Amino acid sequence: MNCETGCKLFGAYRVAISIKDSAVLIHSTIGCNWGTLFFHTPSQLTDIRQSCTVIYEEDLVFGGEKLFKAAMDNALKLYSSKILFVLTGCVPEIMNDDIEGILNSYQNTKPVYLLKSAGFRGDAFLGTADSIDLLISRMTHKAIVKNSINIIGLFSDDFKADADLYNIKTLLSDIVTVNAVIPYDFYDHIMNAPAAALNVVFDGFELVGEKLQKKFGTPYITVKYPYGIKGSREFAYRIASALPIQPKVKQSEQEICTIRQLNKISQHIANLRGMPVAVIGDTVRAAGLENFLQNELGMSVEVAIDTSKSSNKISYSEQVQQSNAILLFGSSFERNIADQLSIPFMQFTYPVFDKICISKSGYTGFEGMLCFVEELLNILFEFNAKGHACSK
Amino acid sequence: MENNLRDFYKDSYLRGDLPHSHDFTPSGKAAGAIYAISSIQDAVPILHGSAGCGYHYRFVCRRSGLPAYELQCTGLAEKDIVMGGAQELRKTILETVEKCHPALIAVIQTTPVDMIHDDVQGVLAELSPQLACKLVFVQSEKISHCDKRSKGKVVFCKTQSESTQAYNYDGDIKGCGFSEAMKAIVLHVMKPQQKKKNTINICGPFRQTSGRAFLNGMIKDFKNIGIEVNTFIPSCTTKDLETAPQAALNLVSGRMNWAIKMKEIFGTDYFLADFDEYGYSGLDGIERFYLDISRKLELSHGAESYLAARKQEAMRCLSKVNMQQFSCALCSSDYRNLTKMIRFYKNVLKFEIPYVLVRVRQRRYTSIYSMNELNQFASKFIAEAAAEADANTKWFVNPSQEQVNSIFSQVNYVVGQSCFVGINENLNYVENPRFIPLDFDNFQSFVVDYVKRIKNISHYVNQSKNICDYENEPDDENSANIKGTLSLWDKLWIQRG
Numbered sequence: 001m002n003c004e005t006g007c008k009l010f011g012a013y014r015v016a017i018s019i020k021d022s023a024v025l026i027h028s029t030i031g032c033n034w035g036t037l038f039f040h041t042p043s044q045l046t047d048i049r050q051s052c053t054v055i056y057e058e059d060l061v062f063g064g065e066k067l068f069k070a071a072m073d074n075a076l077k078l079y080s081s082k083i084l085f086v087l088t089g090c091v092p093e094i095m096n097d098d099i100e101g102i103l104n105s106y107q108n109t110k111p112v113y114l115l116k117s118a119g120f121r122g123d124a125f126l127g128t129a130d131s132i133d134l135l136i137s138r139m140t141h142k143a144i145v146k147n148s149i150n151i152i153g154l155f156s157d158d159f160k161a162d163a164d165l166y167n168i169k170t171l172l173s174d175i176v177t178v179n180a181v182i183p184y185d186f187y188d189h190i191m192n193a194p195a196a197a198l199n200v201v202f203d204g205f206e207l208v209g210e211k212l213q214k215k216f217g218t219p220y221i222t223v224k225y226p227y228g229i230k231g232s233r234e235f236a237y238r239i240a241s242a243l244p245i246q247p248k249v250k251q252s253e254q255e256i257c258t259i260r261q262l263n264k265i266s267q268h269i270a271n272l273r274g275m276p277v278a279v280i281g282d283t284v285r286a287a288g289l290e291n292f293l294q295n296e297l298g299m300s301v302e303v304a305i306d307t308s309k310s311s312n313k314i315s316y317s318e319q320v321q322q323s324n325a326i327l328l329f330g331s332s333f334e335r336n337i338a339d340q341l342s343i344p345f346m347q348f349t350y351p352v353f354d355k356i357c358i359s360k361s362g363y364t365g366f367e368g369m370l371c372f373v374e375e376l377l378n379i380l381f382e383f384n385a386k387g388h389a390c391s392k
Numbered sequence: 393m394e395n396n397l398r399d400f401y402k403d404s405y406l407r408g409d410l411p412h413s414h415d416f417t418p419s420g421k422a423a424g425a426i427y428a429i430s431s432i433q434d435a436v437p438i439l440h441g442s443a444g445c446g447y448h449y450r451f452v453c454r455r456s457g458l459p460a461y462e463l464q465c466t467g468l469a470e471k472d473i474v475m476g477g478a479q480e481l482r483k484t485i486l487e488t489v490e491k492c493h494p495a496l497i498a499v500i501q502t503t504p505v506d507m508i509h510d511d512v513q514g515v516l517a518e519l520s521p522q523l524a525c526k527l528v529f530v531q532s533e534k535i536s537h538c539d540k541r542s543k544g545k546v547v548f549c550k551t552q553s554e555s556t557q558a559y560n561y562d563g564d565i566k567g568c569g570f571s572e573a574m575k576a577i578v579l580h581v582m583k584p585q586q587k588k589k590n591t592i593n594i595c596g597p598f599r600q601t602s603g604r605a606f607l608n609g610m611i612k613d614f615k616n617i618g619i620e621v622n623t624f625i626p627s628c629t630t631k632d633l634e635t636a637p638q639a640a641l642n643l644v645s646g647r648m649n650w651a652i653k654m655k656e657i658f659g660t661d662y663f664l665a666d667f668d669e670y671g672y673s674g675l676d677g678i679e680r681f682y683l684d685i686s687r688k689l690e691l692s693h694g695a696e697s698y699l700a701a702r703k704q705e706a707m708r709c710l711s712k713v714n715m716q717q718f719s720c721a722l723c724s725s726d727y728r729n730l731t732k733m734i735r736f737y738k739n740v741l742k743f744e745i746p747y748v749l750v751r752v753r754q755r756r757y758t759s760i761y762s763m764n765e766l767n768q769f770a771s772k773f774i775a776e777a778a779a780e781a782d783a784n785t786k787w788f789v790n791p792s793q794e795q796v797n798s799i800f801s802q803v804n805y806v807v808g809q810s811c812f813v814g815i816n817e818n819l820n821y822v823e824n825p826r827f828i829p830l831d832f833d834n835f836q837s838f839v840v841d842y843v844k845r846i847k848n849i850s851h852y853v854n855q856s857k858n859i860c861d862y863e864n865e866p867d868d869e870n871s872a873n874i875k876g877t878l879s880l881w882d883k884l885w886i887q888r889g
Contacts, residue, residue, distance in 0.1 A: 003439070003443065003446030003447050003449075003450050003463055003464065003465040003467075004447070005443055005447060006443070006444050006447045006448070007442050007443045007444025007445075007447065008444070009444055010444050010447065010448070023873065023876070029420060029503045029535070029536035029537070030417060030418060030419070030420050030536055030537045031419065031420025031422060031423075031445065031448075031449070031502070031503075031536065031537070032444070033417045034413060034417050034418065034419040034420060034423075034448075035419075035444070035445075035447070035448025035449065035451075036448070037413045037416060037417060038411055038413040038419075038448070038451060039448065039451075041411075041412055041413055045412045046870040046871070046874065047870060047873075048416055048870070048873055048874045048877045049873045049876075049877070050877065051876075051877050051880035051881065051884065052417060052884070053884055054536075054881075054884050054885040054888075055503075055536065056535065056536060056539075056888075057534060057535050057536075060506075060507060060535065067884070070883070070884065071880070071884050074879070074880055074883050074884070075876075075880060078875075078876035078879050078880055079872075079873060079876045080872045080873065080876070081873070090441075090442055090473070090502075090503070090504040091503050091504060091507065094473060094504055094507055094508070095507075118442075118470075119441075119442030119443060119444035119445065119504075120442045120468050120469055120470045120472065120473050120504065121470055123443065124444075315491075332459070333450060333459055333461075335459075336459070336461040353411075353451060353457075354457060
């Protein structure tokens with residue numbers, strides 16, 4: 001297989017580390033710690049809240065329980081976090097370490113969440129789902145706050161996570177208050193999720209919406225990631241309608257301003273019409289991007305791969321090769337597909353480790369439309385210029 | 393040929409650095425093995441383990457931030473852990489052959505497979521006769537990752553009783569994935585060859601200091617003294633690896649366990665070179681580098697006269713290029729490299745060095761060294777470096793801010809590492825060179841360029857604290873967690889065994 005999807009531990013880790021005041025203890029060999037940390041830090045070098053029990057040879061003989069106990073004692077003492085997540089990898093689960101038994105002796109500490117997340121047990125999506133389930137299991141009923149929403153499906157290590165979230169909150173600021181972002185928020189905010197009047201669930205997180213509805217009666221809507229003007233308008237409109245709030249009919253100043261800016265380069269944007277492209281991304285973003293590229297920029301999305309659902313029968317690379325795509329959107333791992341085909345490439349989905357984002361240049365909302373189009377056109381211009389330089 | 397250093401600068405600035413995560417955890421040893429195999433031009437590594445390992449190990453830091461895109465993985469599921477993963481391995485090998493047509497496939501196993509004892513050898517033996525490509529199994533000496541604890545202790549103990557030269561260990565550690573993969577190449581790919589006199593293999597792991605420009609420069613001077621480069625290991629083809637034993641000598645820069653094995657089996661001797669050590673000593677160091685290798689190849693007579701003449705010529709060209717009239721304060725947070733820094737700034741650039749400021753700080757390995765021991769440890773290096781400096785040079789270990797400010801106001805330049813730079817707001821700071829070529833032509837250009845850059849520096853105004861040094865950041869939540877992570881690493885790993 002082509003190593004195109006993460007394992008259960010990766011999914012569980014992304015939930016755990018996205019909670020802003022958590023710490024993570026990985027009971028495994030060192031590689032699990034390395035891989036997860038590396039994908040988490042490119043745009044946030046100082047956000048280091050994890051450690052590993054470093055299972056080694058002697059532990060294969062004697063088991064890792066003693067080691068785990070020592071790690072727990074120290075992790076609870078050394079991290080100033082509100083909660084601690086314990087993730088178990090393949091090795092301790094093969095050894096059958098009694099982690100639950102040990103954790104029973106830590107009743108009076110900060111909340112500890114155990115996620116049995118051996119890679120051989122399933123994929124990243126399963127890890128994510130199980131982790132959020134665990135959080136939901138500890139939530140209790142709260143008084144509903146009118147016109148408040150939870151946004152579900154954003155992670156701290158998503159590319160442009162902060163910038164996108166900022167744009168989304170700006171987009172919704174006149175309509176609703178954001179109660180919690182799940183799982184990218186403070187623990188108390190997440191635990192307060194049942195206070196929201198509506199759960200706004202990104203594509204792929206419907207199960208979370210359903211579970212919250214079942215337990216707390218909170219209605220939910222599934223939305224596409226708000227790329228583009230229409231996408232953003234639709235996003236805000238659907239939320240307002242679901243609450244229900246009378247949606248604004250008039251265009252916002254932000255929207256007018258975005259359109260005015262785009263009009264300045266309308267010819268460049270017109271040149272994108274009909275361009276065959278490929279999109280490889282997670283469920284949250286891939287569908288939203290496909291929609292935006294096709295319906296707003298007029299591009300022809302020939303390949304759209306949802307990496308969370310991919311059956312892996314034909315590799316991503318082969319699917320793109322068999323298409324006419326001359327532009328590829330993906331994660332840092334897809335760069336080589338573009339390189340092999342000598343086509344331009346734009347990162348938009350996890351993991352992105354060859355690009356950073358610390359500014360407010362998100363891709364969501366009206367403001368994000370400008371950033372996205374600007375970045376896209378510049379990539380194409382750059383590619384064109386390089387092509388001419390090479391052919392000279 | 394361009395008479396500039398663009399390629400050196402490209403190698404130094406435009407290639408990915410080791411990621412920040414390395415400050416908090418090493419990668420598993422599979423990363424080193426994948427690096428070695430994926431460097432071979434026509435080889436494909438297969439990681440035998442669960443999907444998550446294949447997913448994240450595609451990023452291999454030694455490849456300058458480039459993933460090992462071609463990596464394949466068996467993606468073991470729960471049933472494979474129970475029933476064995478041989479069938480998945482068999483399937484993955486056949487798929488890889490069909491899809492990638494490699495000349496070599498190397499199977500690297502992860503810790504769960506180490507535990508379930510899959511018969512990897514058996515699968516390879518079964519498939520080999522049917523396939524045109526070579527199949528190699530990278531066997532584990534240790535599970536998970538290489539154990540650097542014992543090496544750290546050895547280094548520390550040695551330097552307690554002997555010269556600091558003992559510190560220059562070969563970087564070879566049991567359980568290193570790179571070494572394990574290279575050993576598999578030696579045992580199963582290389583073939584006995586007729587030796588070719590005066591030929592060398594230049595061997596990785598290649599890092600930034602030994603980028604392509606650096607190597608090209610060396611090749612030229614090797615040629616001038618009659619030494620031919622046979623191949624680069626492992627960045628060559630499988631065929632080149634087969635014939636690699638025809639070289640008389642392997643030039644290695646670290647992780648040399650496999651080179652010892654190659655010597656045992658094929659008689660190819662090896663030479664461990666600390667490129668930095670030679671480079672920081674300037675023209676003398678460069679001359680010594682080529683002499684050391686030519687002596688190893690027993691062709692020193694011809695080489696000696698050429699190198700002496702070439703050095704003289706370079707000295708003549710560089711005679712007017714120096715910083716003689718300027719004074720500097722040399723700063724270092726890595727006391728182990730002080731001697732070579734002194735050599736470089738005093739002997740090569742001819743700076744006057746009235747002050748040396750050293751920061752000795754305990755950030756990790758707290759259980760190997762107490763602060764007191766660390767000070768003793770550092771003082772040996774400092775004493776050795778002091779012997780290289782002028783007698784009237786004043787030395788300060790962990791100076792106060794007032795001392796730093798006072799010293800910086802008395803010199804023309806602050807050179808070396810930036811450990812004290814954040815404190816002063818207005819100074820001429822010169823960073824240690826990012827590269828020092830090891831060939832005469834490029835070294836000459838480098839000195840001219842470096843001195844020109846120093847002289848062009850006009851009051852580097854530092855607006856704030858050194859933003860690269862997270863330990864200087866205010867005590868916020870992040871820095872508390874960072875300290876917690878470092879401390880946990882020490883308690884959970886370093887203090888063990």
